[in-house]
Amino acid sequence: MIDLTGRVALITGGSRGIGRATALRLAEAGADVVINFVTSQSAASEVAGEIARLGRSAITVKADMSEPEDISSMLEIVGNEFGKLDILISNAASGGFRQLMDASPANFEAAMNTNVRALMLLAQTALPLMRHEGPRRKIIALSSHGSHRALPAYGLIGASKAAIESLVRHLALELGNQGINVNTVLAGLVETDSTKNFPGAQQAFAEVAGRRLVSGLPLSPEAVANTLLFLCSPLSDLIQGQTIVVDGGEALHG
Numbered sequence: 091m092i093d094l095t096g097r098v099a100l101i102t103g104g105s106r107g108i109g110r111a112t113a114l115r116l117a118e119a120g121a122d123v124v125i126n127f128v129t130s131q132s133a134a135s136e137v138a139g140e141i142a143r144l145g146r147s148a149i150t151v152k153a154d155m156s157e158p159e160d161i162s163s164m165l166e167i168v169g170n171e172f173g174k175l176d177i178l179i180s181n182a183a184s185g186g187f188r189q190l191m192d193a194s195p196a197n198f199e200a201a202m203n204t205n206v207r208a209l210m211l212l213a214q215t216a217l218p219l220m221r222h223e224g225p226r227r228k229i230i231a232l233s234s235h236g237s238h239r240a241l242p243a244y245g246l247i248g249a250s251k252a253a254i255e256s257l258v259r260h261l262a263l264e265l266g267n268q269g270i271n272v273n274t275v276l277a278g279l280v281e282t283d284s285t286k287n288f289p290g291a292q293q294a295f296a297e298v299a300g301r302r303l304v305s306g307l308p309l310s311p312e313a314v315a316n317t318l319l320f321l322c323s324p325l326s327d328l329i330q331g332q333t334i335v336v337d338g339g340e341a342l343h344g
């Protein structure tokens with residue numbers, strides 16, 4: 091059994107979707123959790139309430155991952171509340187579904203700042219809190235098949251995900267010998283608030299489900315959270331700088 095008792099985890103975008111499922115999985119395993127959100131205060135508080143009922147500590151922190159000052163303030167709060175950080179999950183993302191031919195410089199900057207720059211700033215700002223004795227600390231970022239494929243209206247997010255995977259490898263190079271594992275979880279298509287509203291979503295969900303090679307098992311936020319839990323645990327201490335795919339084998343078809 092994975093036991094994260096005594097570990098402190100920060101999950102950006104922990105109010106909804108995969109982030110929410112991960113916050114709950116880590117708390118079930120014993121971790122205390124910092125739930126970051128930017129607009130969904132009540133959803134974040136609900137997650138914190140569920141975690142408190144599990145007997146773990148949870149706080150919510152409003153901070154926009156595209157704003158360096160917000161990232162600094164958030165880590166200051168983590169330091170004041172818990173005095174350390176063991177697990178950092180860079181999950182929050184934005185970018186919108188639009189053609190590259192319609193994207194403005196502001197659209198490009200928003201996607202890159204929220205999705206990519208935030209990971210670097212989070213790692214930099216969290217490092218003093220992650221430099222402590224004990225089990226190896228874990229930094230994990232979220233990616234998608236858009237990092238290496240061409241998907242309709244996904245150019246901005248896809249490019250940001252390719253950059254995230256590269257940042258993760260380079261962070262592993264810099265932090266690996268300081269007691270920190272840095273990895274990426276690449277999830278297949280999961281039904282969440284961000285995906286269920288894109289054009290043709292229902293058809294895409296059905297097509298992807300038909301390509302999975304796991305006897306009809308659904309790819310839920312909780313299924314992705316299970317892989318994140320594994321990567322947060324000592325069971326994955328020898329996995330370093332990798333991109334782990336959780337898609338039920340859907341992409342094997344090419």
Ligand SMILES: NC(=O)c1ccc[n+]([C@@H]2O[C@H](COP(=O)([O-])OP(=O)(O)OC[C@H]3O[C@@H](n4cnc5c(N)ncnc54)[C@H](OP(=O)(O)O)[C@@H]3O)[C@@H](O)[C@H]2O)c1
Nearest residue numbers: 103106107108127128129130155182183234279280282284
């Ligand atoms: N769903 C999929 O099919 C899929 C597949 C592969 C990878 N992923 C990746 O998995 C991650 C989570 O996706 P999801 O589908 O679970 O998303 P989601 O349900 O839409 O939730 C997005 C979360 O990110 C937060 N967020 C958005 N912009 C933010 C910002 N600027 N600062 C701080 N928080 C911000 C939201 O906070 P508020 O609630 O406050 O708005 C929310 O908690 C993303 O990195 C996504 O690219 C998703």
